[in-house]
Amino acid sequence: MHHVTDQAHGDPPHGSASRWWLLVPATIAGACLAGALVPASTWIDFFSHDLRVQRNGGEIIQETIEGVRLWRLMLVGLAGGIIMVTWWLASLGRTRQVVELEPVPQPRWPWIPWILMLLGAMVRIQRINESLWYDEISSLIDFSIFGPGASMGSYFTQSNHVLNSVLVWMTTSLTGSYDEWVIRLPALIAGILSIKVIYEFTRLARGEDAAIFAGLLACFAPVMILESVEARGYSLVIFFTAASCWAFLSARRSRDWRTWLLYAMCLSLGTWAHMVAACVGIAQGLYAMVRVLDARDRAWSLQAMMSIALAGIASVTLYAPLLPDLLSIRETFTASQSVQPTLIGMEGLMTLLQVGGSWTVMASIIPILVVIAGCVAGSGDRTARMGILVSGLCLPVAIVLIVLGDTWVYARFLLMVMPAVSLCFGIGIQAIAGTSRTLAYTCLLLACGGWVYVSLTLPPKQPLYDSIAYVLEEDPATGRIATIGLLDNVFGFYVPDSMQVVETGLHGSELQAALENAPASWVIVTYPDSVVEGGYEVLEQMGFVHATTLHGWVDWGNGNIMIYRLDR
Template sequence: MTNRRDYLWLGAILLIALALRIPGLNDPLWYDEIITVTTHLRLPWGQMFDGYSMNHHYFFDLQSKLGVAILGESAWAVRLPALIFGLAAIGAMWWLARDIAGAAIAHLTALLLALSFHHIWFSQNARGYTELAFYSALGMILFLNGLRRPRPGIWIAYGVVLALAVFTHLTGAFFFAAQGLVWLAYLIGQGARGGLAKEQIALPLLGFVIGAVLTLGLYAPLLPSLLNTVGGVAEGSAVDVMQEYQNPLWTIYEAVRTTIGSAGPLVAIVALGVIVLCVLGGLVAGRTAPLFAPTVLVHIGLTMVLLLALGMRIWPRFFFADIGFLMLLIVLGVRAVTDAIARITGGKTALFAAAITLMLIASGGLAARNYMAPKQNLAGAHDLVQATRTPQTRVYAVGVVGAAFQGYYQVDWQMLPDNAAFAAALAQPGPLLLVVAFPGRSFRAFPDMNRMEQAGEITVTHVFPGTLGDGNVLVLRRD
């Protein structure tokens, strides 16, 4: 039973989450956010659907454009929907955790999400990932309840949530496809036991059909362009200098590394520990919600398989929708371990409370990194270059980031899209400044730049740190 005190706890947790997400909300936009602003949010409403781009999260972009129209163009206004849905995702996850494991576990899960480095980061990111996390948690609630107590209203709502999730980001389809596979397995199991009701077939099917029809309707203006773009992803990925981005093991490593920082072998140890706790938590959750953990597992596996099949990069952010589910499984796993220790020692133990306290302290400490730097400080590099350049100094933006500087900051810097252009530009005499974003990628893609920097022919004069993976921005000089 949920009482008034439980809702007060939820309210307090959401206030904590809000307080942690406001500082830094107006920090400089990073590359993807800037491209969203310049190529979509500044367009008339109708032109936003002229063609499909992998960079844009269409339902989120509509909300962000509405916020900008009302509040004016600023970083915090562009990001406002992410903040709102970040809080909503915590609330939805609290509801789901309460249904599965009770109010106390729900409070702990929600509080850990409120303190989570990743959750704060994405709640301040003008992309649709927190929105997708909200729809995924809501979809899980409807899915589990709809199979337990089939009602038309639940499955109609499920279909609407499915469509909104996929319209927010295409990878939302993977989550609901995973639920579809789990549903089919459930039907087979129920049928084998002779306990299958027709409502468990017809009503979920209704939800999936409604979701598919609504999704097709929402994407109709973009469908030809969408299919063409997705079809060409593999070709671009095949020549990507960062081939590790297509490795599932890199994805797991990077997800843990960005949580705890660059900690060497500790990253692999933490990853293994998280997997063990999730497995134990899944066993515990199976007592009240036997389909919950299998759905999470199928979603993660299916997403990796489909991304590999499509030749796409397997970014950790494609699994952000699972962050709340994994947090619940970890909490349940920790409780399972501490309960087992209590049984072995033959008495009560405060070990669970101690373990959770340590987790909360660690989460708070790790979350502090969100406030140490912007996601990517392109603004800092822009201001420095404009303030220090001389009339004789040529300025170049290296790689894809040139489009952000020219389109958003309206500078006269020249773009160097590839190594050949870089070599030609550097062959000309005279002083110059180079602005380099995504240095890990850029120094691979521009071997001449890497060689010249190693030889001391160009020197790094400023490093602007960023919390984004490979998010530093460098300014290099040649006198």
């Protein structure tokens, strides 16, 4: 229920005290202008990547110089955008009609989300020290260890999830450690906080009962757990998407300019965590453009559109230092090879399964049915429907852009839809309980039980450390191993200083020549299904025999690591 009243001219909602908050955006705008005045040479030194400078004969690469020019220009634009949008949002809050909604009831059990966060931390921590996998190590050794400037200003490979790279630099610098839990700490914190934010978002959209059920999915669903213990940007994307959806619904109620600015910040930081998260703001902008046609929604829709525009400026600013670098490798984003993942195939199936909270069929079937029931039940309630749309439209928007852009994609790129999945799951259990509480709690128990089982039995994503440990246990005196897989020497992160790693080209394309030039007694094979044709025959001809296979789940079965030893 809602009705329209006139807001008196004068103070914005929440009184004159909010005027003091104007100092916050003013300070940020001032900092942006000050940053634009910093000499270009200073920014060039900050954003330059030491290894790339070294490889370029000691000269700064041109992309860094161009990125600094764009960065300084965008800082001025962002400062102006902050000032203009803040003034406009505050003015609109004073002079337009207010849609008064029924207040959200105070929670009956305010301690429940904190219990869910504690449980979520427990199930996540038990996986936090598993071996890092290829992308985690690649991001660390290519970006994070070179500092925040290099992480913000370089994009020569797609492994750079910029916000996470910067945060990993912070945690490793503060602790002086490169242990797995330290590297994954930003993702872990974001994953645990996501439980609380998803709970609050769902409570705002549908009420406390649905929020509890949504919180259970956020707590126990394997896709939520696994991304919370992976040093990549996906956990941050889920958190900032959920936070932006909560802020959207909250600002729509309060029309408080501060909440709209918080909303814009969440959108831009989510995009900084992973570029595909830009689809969240695009989808919500499209929704606001439709709602602006309704007189009841016009005021907050205009506020939303202005906030999204500001988020867009902020996102471009954050990416400005590396944008020339990114554009120079833009052809690598095209699905030009048959082996690259697309939605037509396994990644499409996994995108569907992750709507059920898991990348396994049996653990996803019941949750998917509950989510569908939640979509149907939520469509009849205006606030719930709005929550579903603002959190879920990002998925079809992303799919359309992926198809139009003819780009490759992994299912995990689309995890920004998980707040919508959680909301629909909560509404679904609530709706089923309205018909049969026994059926509802049976579905809930089976869903949570399946999720927990998967989380407890799933192997590490890619057991790189375990493979090195196996070789050292079997042959402590070995001083050289060969590896087959991708090009980056990720094994260098785990091998002792006394051990040499022989690379054999992409997926073993130079295997025979490499082993003839630098003989090794052990060969570790990653991505075994991708080894070049004839690669295993070369190993056999050179006297290698299969020693063991260590299981990993990355790439849906292609994450196993096969270890071969020389049969002396």
